[in-house]
Amino acid sequence: MFLAWKEIKYSKTRFALIIGVVVLISYLVFFLTGLAYGLAQENRTSIDKWDATGIILADESNLNINMSMFPKDQMDEVDAEETASLGIASSVIQLEEETDDDSKINVTFFGIDGDEFITPEITDGDMFSDANEVVGDLSLKEEEGYEIGDELSLAGMDTTVTLVGFTENSKFNVAPVLYTDHETYQHIRASGFGEREEEIISAIVVRTADDTLEEVSIGTDDLELYEINEFISNLPGYNAQVLTFGLMIGFLVLIAAMIIGIFIYVLTLQKSSMLGVMKAQGISSTYIGKSVVGQTFLLSTIGVLTGLGLTLGTGLALPNAVPFQNNGLFFVSITTLLIVVALLGAFFSVRTVVKIDPLEAID
Amino acid sequence: MKLIELKDVTKSFDDGRKKIEALKTTNFSVEEGEFVSIIGPSGSGKSTFLTIIGGLQTPSKGKVYINDEQFSELAEKERAKKRFREIGFILQASNLIPFLTVKNQLQLVNKINKEKFDIKQVESLLSDLKIEELQDKYPGDLSGGERQRAAIARALYHDPSVILADEPTASLDTDRAFEVVEILARETKKKKKATIMVTHDERLTDYCDSVYIMKDGVLNKK
Ligand SMILES: Nc1ncnc2c1ncn2[C@@H]1O[C@H](COP(=O)(O)OP(=O)(O)OP(=O)(O)O)[C@@H](O)[C@H]1O
Numbered sequence: 001m002f003l004a005w006k007e008i009k010y011s012k013t014r015f016a017l018i019i020g021v022v023v024l025i026s027y028l029v030f031f032l033t034g035l036a037y038g039l040a041q042e043n044r045t046s047i048d049k050w051d052a053t054g055i056i057l058a059d060e061s062n063l064n065i066n067m068s069m070f071p072k073d074q075m076d077e078v079d080a081e082e083t084a085s086l087g088i089a090s091s092v093i094q095l096e097e098e099t100d101d102d103s104k105i106n107v108t109f110f111g112i113d114g115d116e117f118i119t120p121e122i123t124d125g126d127m128f129s130d131a132n133e134v135v136g137d138l139s140l141k142e143e144e145g146y147e148i149g150d151e152l153s154l155a156g157m158d159t160t161v162t163l164v165g166f167t168e169n170s171k172f173n174v175a176p177v178l179y180t181d182h183e184t185y186q187h188i189r190a191s192g193f194g195e196r197e198e199e200i201i202s203a204i205v206v207r208t209a210d211d212t213l214e215e216v217s218i219g220t221d222d223l224e225l226y227e228i229n230e231f232i233s234n235l236p237g238y239n240a241q242v243l244t245f246g247l248m249i250g251f252l253v254l255i256a257a258m259i260i261g262i263f264i265y266v267l268t269l270q271k272s273s274m275l276g277v278m279k280a281q282g283i284s285s286t287y288i289g290k291s292v293v294g295q296t297f298l299l300s301t302i303g304v305l306t307g308l309g310l311t312l313g314t315g316l317a318l319p320n321a322v323p324f325q326n327n328g329l330f331f332v333s334i335t336t337l338l339i340v341v342a343l344l345g346a347f348f349s350v351r352t353v354v355k356i357d358p359l360e361a362i363d
Numbered sequence: 364m365k366l367i368e369l370k371d372v373t374k375s376f377d378d379g380r381k382k383i384e385a386l387k388t389t390n391f392s393v394e395e396g397e398f399v400s401i402i403g404p405s406g407s408g409k410s411t412f413l414t415i416i417g418g419l420q421t422p423s424k425g426k427v428y429i430n431d432e433q434f435s436e437l438a439e440k441e442r443a444k445k446r447f448r449e450i451g452f453i454l455q456a457s458n459l460i461p462f463l464t465v466k467n468q469l470q471l472v473n474k475i476n477k478e479k480f481d482i483k484q485v486e487s488l489l490s491d492l493k494i495e496e497l498q499d500k501y502p503g504d505l506s507g508g509e510r511q512r513a514a515i516a517r518a519l520y521h522d523p524s525v526i527l528a529d530e531p532t533a534s535l536d537t538d539r540a541f542e543v544v545e546i547l548a549r550e551t552k553k554k555k556k557a558t559i560m561v562t563h564d565e566r567l568t569d570y571c572d573s574v575y576i577m578k579d580g581v582l583n584k585k
Pocket residue numbers: 363376377378383385403404405406407408409410411412
């Protein structure tokens with residue numbers, strides 16, 4: 001480390017530039033990770049909120065909750081520790097007094113039974129208690145400026161609903177969720193599918209204490225039980241999104257690490273005559289190699305941590321509408337991965353150090 | 364006491380087409396406190412001779428003893444260790460590390476040996492060589508003569524028994540060259556080293572105890 005530090009201190013500009021490149025690349029990686037994670041979360045936060053074990057959908061829906069519907073009384077045949085009925089309907093809302101297209105917002109209505117376990121915690125205002133009252137995702141307030149008491153008109157319907165409260169982290173398919181009771185939900189859903197006599201729901205959410213579905217029985221062939229994770233990864237577009245970003249980030253990490261490795265390699269080649277002199281004096285390849293690896297460690301650690309700091313700072317400064325979200329686990333693993341792969345690159349340079357012939361230092 | 368001894372050492376290179384005898388059968392020794400210089404035309408085998416003594420290459424035949432210990436037949440790693448302990452190299456273009464100050468060059472030796480750094484010892488050595496006030500300068504900021512004196516300090520610092528200098532004055536003007544050789548001679552006596560200096564300049568041999576002439580791989584005393 002003695003040699004490594006002294007050299008960095010001596011060639012400040014050169015190493016500042018290298019660290020600068022590392023900072024920029026790791027900033028890019030971390031920032032993209034935050035965005036990808038935030039976006040992925042917006043597909044699923046409302047589901048994660050349930051802390052559910054499984055979900056029951058109509059057998060013919062092919063895991064697509066939008067295509068799943070069945071009579072609510074089928075719930076009686078389901079045997080599980082905790083169950084909750086859920087009706088889903090996409091819609092477009094708008095403040096009643098507004099008419100222009102820009103003010104329309106895509107939302108998903110969750111029709112729920114106020115006393116079942118998927119009922120959200122209210123952070124602001126009250127729970128709905130009457131027909132045509134809704135509780136909305138907090139982003140409606142933070143990003144759209146909605147307030148408690150606002151009247152919302154729904155596309156294709158004459159009635160309006162009243163916003164009575166807000167709840168955090170409730171997005172489904174990147175759109176805010178509006179919770180309402182089953183009665184209101186039946187009206188909204190009917191505007192798309194036509195009125196029916198019986199109450200219709202989309203899914204039954206199941207929670208068990210031991211987190212397995214072994215004890216759950218559904219009692220009919222018309223329904224199908226899925227693990228909640230399987231349901232999430234089959235949300236429309238979700239897997240494709242996660243895979244795309246995952247690959248991009250993976251490649252970026254590799255490229256970043258290779259760039260650090262190449263820099264170190266070029267630096268080592270440049271110094272080879274000096275290293276030859278050191279070896280002629282009897283300084284071992286092990287000592288020189290250690291200082292090359294140590295230097296890589298210093299450069300990559302300083303660079304990656306600065307990049308991480310910049311990302312966290314940017315995260316604070318970003319407007320709410322940007323789906324950026326920090327994830328400690330991802331950030332820690334990417335930090336480690338970047339440093340480890342850079343060190344692997346340094347080992348290539350150590351090989352050249354070993355191969356340098358001290359005899360060439362003479363003459 | 365003989366600090367350097369060569370017994371029937373030869374070195375030949377075989378490049379496939381013809382065999383070059385760079386060093387013919389040589390018997391040679393240097394005593395403690397003895398300052399030896401080697402002169403001879405280009406290509407006569409001076410560097411080959413010096414690098415064999417320094418263990419940077421092995422003789423084709425014969426044996427090299429440093430400080431009474433067989434040196435040339437040690438394994439490469441062991442040789443490097445012994446070289447670090449027993450031999451101080453001074454090269455033509457100075458063997459200083461560009462990003463270390465004069466003081467740090469010496470400190471590096473302590474770091475490698477995992478010893479404590481003794482600034483007193485450094486200062487007395489540097490003042491011996493009259494470069495005390497340069498201890499915080501980088502090699503790039505020194506003149507050629509100062510650089511070679513720093514290189515001598517570096518070679519002496521770990522107290523080796525042998526000093527090998529391959530044209531240490533090649534980059535210096537006559538006055539500086541005399542100065543550097545004088546210092547080498549003085550330190551050899553004072554610290555009881557065995558020193559071999561290869562040079563082109565015959566006038567510099569005035570300071571030496573004995574002078575050898577290398578010609579076509581044959582070493583003869585002048
Ligand atoms: N590795 C090698 N392979 C083949 N031939 C070599 C090798 N090293 C040295 N020689 C040959 O051995 C001879 C002696 O070379 P050496 O470098 O010892 O000369 P020198 O006396 O130091 O010359 P100079 O004064 O120019 O430095 C030369 O003919 C050289 O070409």
